[in-house]
Amino acid sequence: SFQLLQITMPVHVPKSGTPLSTQGDVASSFLKQAAEIFAGYLKDNMQPNSDKKVQIFASPDQIEAAFKQAGLDVALKEGDGPAEDSLLLAACRVALEYSIRSGHELYFNQLYARPDPASIVGDWLAAVAHQNVHTYEAAPVFSMIEKSTLAKLARLWQGTTGPAADPVHEGLFVPGGSIANLYGMLLARYWKRPSTRNEGTHGGKKLVGFTSSESHYSWQKCAMMTGLGLENMVKVPCSTSGAMDPQALREAVQAAVSQGHEPFFVGATAGTTVAGAYDPFTELAAVCKEFGLWMHVDAAWGGSALLSPKLRAKYCPGIDLADSITIDPHKFMGMVIQCAAFLTTRTGLLKQCNGMSAAYLFQPDKNNTDLDIGDMTIQCGRRADAFKLWLAWKSKGDEVWAAEAERGEALSAHIESRVSDPADGRFALALPRTGNNVCFWVVPKALARDGKFSMAKATKEEVAQIGQVAPKVKDRMQRTGDALIGFQVVMGLPNCFRIVISSPSRVSVEALDAMLDRMAVFAEEAVRQPAKL
Numbered sequence: 270s271f272q273l274l275q276i277t278m279p280v281h282v283p284k285s286g287t288p289l290s291t292q293g294d295v296a297s298s299f300l301k302q303a304a305e306i307f308a309g310y311l312k313d314n315m316q317p318n319s320d321k322k323v324q325i326f327a328s329p330d331q332i333e334a335a336f337k338q339a340g341l342d343v344a345l346k347e348g349d350g351p352a353e354d355s356l357l358l359a360a361c362r363v364a365l366e367y368s369i370r371s372g373h374e375l376y377f378n379q380l381y382a383r384p385d386p387a388s389i390v391g392d393w394l395a396a397v398a399h400q401n402v403h404t405y406e407a408a409p410v411f412s413m414i415e416k417s418t419l420a421k422l423a424r425l426w427q428g429t430t431g432p433a434a435d436p437v438h439e440g441l442f443v444p445g446g447s448i449a450n451l452y453g454m455l456l457a458r459y460w461k462r463p464s465t466r467n468e469g470t471h472g473g474k475k476l477v478g479f480t481s482s483e484s485h486y487s488w489q490k491c492a493m494m495t496g497l498g499l500e501n502m503v504k505v506p507c508s509t510s511g512a513m514d515p516q517a518l519r520e521a522v523q524a525a526v527s528q529g530h531e532p533f534f535v536g537a538t539a540g541t542t543v544a545g546a547y548d549p550f551t552e553l554a555a556v557c558k559e560f561g562l563w564m565h566v567d568a569a570w571g572g573s574a575l576l577s578p579k580l581r582a583k584y585c586p587g588i589d590l591a592d593s594i595t596i597d598p599h600k601f602m603g604m605v606i607q608c609a610a611f612l613t614t615r616t617g618l619l620k621q622c623n624g625m626s627a628a629y630l631f632q633p634d635k636n637n638t639d640l641d642i643g644d645m646t647i648q649c650g651r652r653a654d655a656f657k658l659w660l661a662w663k664s665k666g667d668e669v670w671a672a673e674a675e676r677g678e679a680l681s682a683h684i685e686s687r688v689s690d691p692a693d694g695r696f697a698l699a700l701p702r703t704g705n706n707v708c709f710w711v712v713p714k715a716l717a718r719d720g721k722f723s724m725a726k727a728t729k730e731e732v733a734q735i736g737q738v739a740p741k742v743k744d745r746m747q748r749t750g751d752a753l754i755g756f757q758v759v760m761g762l763p764n765c766f767r768i769v770i771s772s773p774s775r776v777s778v779e780a781l782d783a784m785l786d787r788m789a790v791f792a793e794e795a796v797r798q799p800a801k802l
Contacts (some may be wrong), residue, residue: 391657405645540571545706597673736763
């Protein structure tokens with residue numbers, strides 16, 4: 270017989286770099302100094318009419334040189350020893366100095382800007398608590414907060430009020446709107462064809478999904494990741510506003526059926542990325558009901574309309590008919606990135622579709638298993654992203670958030686009125702405004718024939734020329750640290766600026782007007798002197 274011999278060997282435990290008795294004091298001092306740096310930076314960003322630049326335009330070599338001058342290389346080299354706290358803090362200052370000031374009054378480049386102060390504190394607290402929100406035992410407070418915050422979002426989506434009126438729902442906070450859209454497609458596929466969970470998509474009819482030609486590119490990525498394939502994610506034509514055409518959807522679904530395929534999913538949009546268009550949800554829902562399709566609404570950007578009863582009625586009739594929805598509070602509401610949610614009215618499907626019942630986490634005989642979230646997800650590690658939104662909501666309340674949403678649209682309407690003013694030839698509206706998106710051209714005098722640029726009257730040469738203005742104006746603005754605004758081609762039109770208003774409480778009409786005036790000056794200079802690329 271074999272007998273296991275227990276041999277006791279001495280184990281060498283190396284000394285800590287910092288004595289255990291002083292580690293708490295050292296960490297506290299370091300954190301306090303870092304917090305002072307961060308607080309000062311945030312204060313500068315939150316000042317109206319700040320003299321701070323939106324960015325210090327720098328090349329990769331210049332940024333590397335700045336870190337080296339501060340005492341630390343960007344590269345993580347083998348053999349490097351521990352850096353002193355003073356060097357770490359210096360590196361923090363450099364990182365902030367050369368980062369884009371997304372909290373600036375004139376940052377409009379992406380769909381996020383100007384983080385809410387309470388959300389910053391909430392994000393800090395989640396980092397300090399350092400908990401994984403997959404089970405109640407690992408994150409009791411954050412599990413409860415996530416459940417409560419999802420219920421609030423569900424009431425906004427479904428148009429009900431008060432905790433007693435919670436609609437049937439389940440959901441998750443997820444790492445961004447693209448992942449929320451992925452959840453929508455995963456659940457739709459499982460709902461339509463449960464066998465895909467075990468057997469994959471091999472055999473049987475081709476599954477086909479549909480989304481608008483102006484929808485977010487994440488749908489194409491979802492098609493790749495789920496095995497659907499890009500060819501089976503059909504782009505449906507839009508109206509002139511950028512919204513999906515319901516009749517075109519019906520025809521596309523009928524065509525797929527006639528080809529022997531199996532339609533299963535429609536990805537609608539509340540607030541397209543560029544034009545800001547809202548799809549006609551009631552009409553799309555009717556098509557989905559007719560053909561037995563899952564309807565998901567990507568409201569990552571335009572979901573802000575749900576904050577205001579007035580804007581909900583204007584932009585979102587029928588949104589409650591969807592089977593699932595994406596909402597991104599880190600966009601319009603200014604929650605610190607990341608903060609996004611997926612919700613569905615079809616309860617039980619998240620766990621049926623994604624659950625694996627890992628025995629080391631999801632024991633059925635432990636306490637409070639009804640609040641275990643993790644088995645509904647495709648993740649294991651999960652941040653406490655709901656807490657920042659919960660804290661920010663407590664700090665403002667429903668009426669303030671509604672006013673914020675309405676102020677955002679009012680500021681966008683002001684910009685629209687400026688750039689479409691027939692008496693001001695320096696600008697031209699590219700598309701009618703929807704929500705908080707305004708697409709416009711900055712027009713040099715040479716292109717303002719008859720006092721105003723008109724795409725309908727422009728020659729091919731003039732169309733090409735107007736498309737060259739935005740890149741040159743943006744280049745000038747980047748190099749001088751002025752406002753940061755995105756440009757792009759959209760719906761067959763040449764490059765135009767797209768300004769989006771999020772976190773509007775720290776944006777003033779005066780700052781917008783002055784910015785537009787400077788852009789007009791830059792456009793005149795651009796036609797005389799090419800940008801230095």
